[in-house]
Amino acid sequence: MKGRLYHRFLSAASLVHIFLVPFISAGSILLEEGTVISFDDASQTPKVLRNTSILITDDRIAAIFDSSNPSGVPIPSDIEGVSVQAAIFDSSNTSGVSIPTDTERVSVRGKIISPGFIDTHKHGWQTAYKTIASNTTLAEYVVRYGEFSQAETVFTSEDIYLGQLVGIYEALNAGVTSILEHAHSTFSREKASASLNASMDGGVRMWWCYTFHDISNGFSVEDQIENFKELKKDERLEESTVEVGIAYDGFSTAAKEEVQSVMDLAKISNISALTTHYLGGPWFFANSPKLLHDLDFLNTSFPIVFSHSSFITPEDASLLRQTNQYISTTPESKMHSGQDHPTTPFIQDQAALGVDTHFTYSADIVTQARLWLQSTRLEFFRQTLNRWRIPRNSPMSVNQAFLLATRAGGLALRRPDVGVIQVGAKADIVVFDGSSPNMLGWVDPVAAVILHSNVGDVEHVLVNGEWRKKDRQLVLKDGLNMTRDEVEEKFLESAKRIQEVWMQTPLPELEGEFQPGVPYADADVEDVVRGIGTGY
Known part of the structure; x- marks a missing residue:
């Protein structure tokens, strides 16, 4: 790329948790009332938390708590290697978790919250x-x-x-x-x-x-x-x-x-x-x-x-x-x-x-x-x-x-x-739309994701506490001096030129041996059309 175009444009999870760090009002996101796939250290298996909210502060998961618990007292917990400090509690909040006043609130009711x-x-x-x-x-x-x-x-x-x-x-x-x-x-x-x-x-x-x-x-x-x-x-x-x-x-x-x-x-x-x-x-x-x-x-x-x-x-x-x-x-x-x-x-x-x-x-x-x-x-x-x-x-x-x-x-x-939803973990999170036609009726969120989801069901994505996909639209990183359309246009021009070179390049003749003592051989070929067949 010429000039500056490619230069920078730019451990146990319980039902209720609090990440013990000072809350900073800037950069807080609250995912409210979803089904969370957390992780249980004792059993070493995914742990499903229903009707649960996640508070993200800066780049980490600050709290995980039961949205319906009217007197929930947060249970301090952290993952290995993450330092913690004193918690801030607000008795006026029904969850017992202090939510900064300018927190971005996002309803995820009926949705599945997964680690990235x-x-x-x-x-x-x-x-x-x-x-x-x-x-x-x-x-x-x-x-x-x-x-x-x-x-x-x-x-x-x-x-x-x-x-x-x-x-x-x-x-x-x-x-x-x-x-x-x-x-x-x-x-x-x-x-x-x-x-x-x-x-x-x-x-x-x-x-x-x-x-x-x-x-x-x-x-x-x-x-x-x-x-x-x-x-x-x-x-x-x-x-x-x-x-x-x-x-x-x-x-x-x-x-x-x-x-x-x-x-x-x-x-x-x-x-x-x-x-x-x-x-x-x-x-x-x-x-x-x-x-x-x-x-x-x-x-x-x-x-x-x-x-x-x-x-x-x-x-x-x-x-x-x-x-x-x-x-x-x-x-x-x-x-x-x-x-x-x-x-x-x-x-x-x-x-x-x-x-x-x-x-x-x-x-x-x-x-x-x-x-x-x-x-x-x-x-x-x-x-x-x-x-x-x-x-x-x-x-x-x-x-x-x-x-x-x-x-x-x-x-x-x-x-x-990373790769877990626990208090203190990096806020790398994916939200699936549980009401899509292919996921509707799910009970087990893990099975819903692994067996029934597709990319179209990925509604939100956060990396390091920042939106990278929101409401099914990619969110480009701040500082990128191109729009998404401009990125795609330039990429298509690049790909077209590259693909034409390979289209005009003869396929290699794989004869003799791949390695000494290991010859090439033809695999059996199957066809879905009788007779001469469709070939390649």
Whole structure:
């Protein structure tokens, strides 16, 4: 983008709670009389609070209280790591909670209040590819669309900025309030800056992980390390919901000197997270927990998230549990692109959900949770049926799917104050319209969200206590020097140019071997039309 266009335009939840901080009248929002999906630390399950109100002060949840309790006395409670001070009570208020006089009151009666959803694996810059790779496989993606394709020369800084920004808007529209971004559009200083600027301008909570990779344009890993250090000094990050981390896939393939330099950088840079792709099995991509353990780099002070982990081993799983590191399972991408995920259901206690690249997949984490829930159920049902037995129970519950989409993401990033609705948690909140035709008649709000909701039911979204979607309309971050229409117009121009380049680029010929000893092969093809069929 030319000039300044992409520069900044810019623990237990009880029925009644009070966040013990001084109330500041500015920035208070009261969500009144809704059904809240909170979290119970004792049972480690979602806790449903009906006819409940939530007071938001600044960036945190200040109080959760029973709207109908005429003599409710707030019960002090906080989550781990959040400091508290003296409470302020107002006996004239029927709830016993002091509500600042200029609080914005929003009725959520009949609606479902959920924690914001967390996407722990994303490549937002690829938004411009949307719909041109609807039948692509992972093998084709790697050489045609990924970070080592012609993308590094075709995408301009403006393209990176617009794709990242519009991708964030798609996520926010669906109620995704937190993203772990594997930012592998770091093709140059300008393009890395464009990605980070868009992330700050988008208004989402993000762990933006700078990718170090050996690309062909002369921008070396050494150059990237210096660029990373420069970007991390950006003063705007101090007031932003964006934190900087590292993405690196070279643990198993790069020279030892490069691997060591990245690990050393991670240890001294106070990063928010590190993420790496790990598939295993016939895919190799062996940036496994075992490998990082052997490098003495698994038991770290910062979270490490292993994306996909399709063929994770028992040893890997044991190491994750010992070091409290997580995987990000991406259900739709693993089914769509041929990765598969035969062993990941066995490590769900150290797992969260991700989208991958939403030029092909839905940015809606609820959809990912639903796909994961039903595919996991099918896999374990099938094991029983294949023994000629009839299952008497369900292998996985909607509560577990909901936790994967919310709290597990926060735990993966070692942030117990995101992905939950508890006193002291960050005010990242989604409100679903419970009266929509597809949700009408719900009793269990968790089941309603996981099994019956769609993006159209997301009525309100708050991130860090600020509106990002209100009354089903996106709310752009203050300071953005473009309207939504202008953003969309510029993005469409960018996407059209990019898509035309790929439309004119021949498909790769996948012959021989993908990796030594792992040949390509044709999958059986099914058709819904008899005879010659529809093909592709």
